[in-house]
Amino acid sequence: MAAFLGVVLMCALLSGMNELAAQEKPIELTYATFYAPTHPFSIADQHWIAKIEKETNGRVKIKPYWAGTLISGKESIRELSKGVADIAFITPIYERSGVDLTKAILDFFRGSRPEVNVKIFWEIFNKFPELRKEFESIKLIAAHAGTPMCLMTIKKPAKTLADLRGMRIRATGDVMGRTLKELGTEPVVMPVTEMYESLQKGIIQGVIFAEGDYKSLKLSEIVKYETENFLQDRGVYGSRAMNLDSWKKLPPDIQKIFEASKEWWSLESLNESRKPDEEGKAMAIKAGVQFVQMDQEGLRKYNDTFDAETIKEAKALDAKGLPGTKLYEETRRLGKQYNP
16 A cells, blocks of 8 residues: 555656646747848847747747748738747738728828837727727737838939929839829839839939938939938838737736737837948948938928828728728827827
8 A cells, every 4th residue: 555655646746747847848939030130120039039038037939930931921911820930020011901901001100200100009009999900810919110211313302392393203102102293203113123223224213212222222322312301201010920829828927028028029120120221321421422301392292292192091991991080180199199
């Protein structure tokens, strides 16, 4: 009997030890992105991974997969929801359908610093269930605020709207395209791969790009003028997310750590994105690019026209049964509130 009880006790001890070992075993997660590990977004991702592993005392380990080895750029939400990774960089702006609000609100963020836009994004995300519905198949855990893009020209500086008239300008987005057309220019949709040669040959006379592209796209070699205050704000979109099943398996205390890092990760991505802009501008200055300002009358007309076109987009969402105008008005209200 004593021997039998000893065996039972030993089994119980071993079972308890196995349970304790299972509890101490780290939660292993995968992170997928189509960006290279040296990209500013990926550098921010590495900082976030280190932050999570530290704040969970090693209970979470995240293995990254870079450069599109697990996920693509065009169907990232669907792929993540199917479980290609536990966590991923997503690009809802490239999805074919189901993200009408996400795409439209990019133009709603006007005149606010990107840091403020991050704050505004999370407020409207929490307030509007229709916006959250576009991410219902995944768990959104970070957003990205793009740095502004500015007007760059090759033949003459654009200091007034008269200077702009007749120019062929490569631009993206329906709102910006209609705005430029209303201002007397000829907007052109063109792949980035064709842009440099088109500028070189004078097929187009201007582009709207971020200052980081002076370096990455070698624009400093050909651009002569930058109109610094003729800006296109790039807004905010949900950019990092978790597979729902992976999220639900996390212990509640770990989920709280992830939730608490949402704004931090969003801002870290923004901070890393600014570094190439600083490097690009320095390169442009060295190359002799001249930096000019649009006059106040031209700037007012540009902003008014852009806003009018954005309101059209909001009303088009209303016609689909989505709260386009309400989202626009709330985004603008919060912008005024946080930018007195």
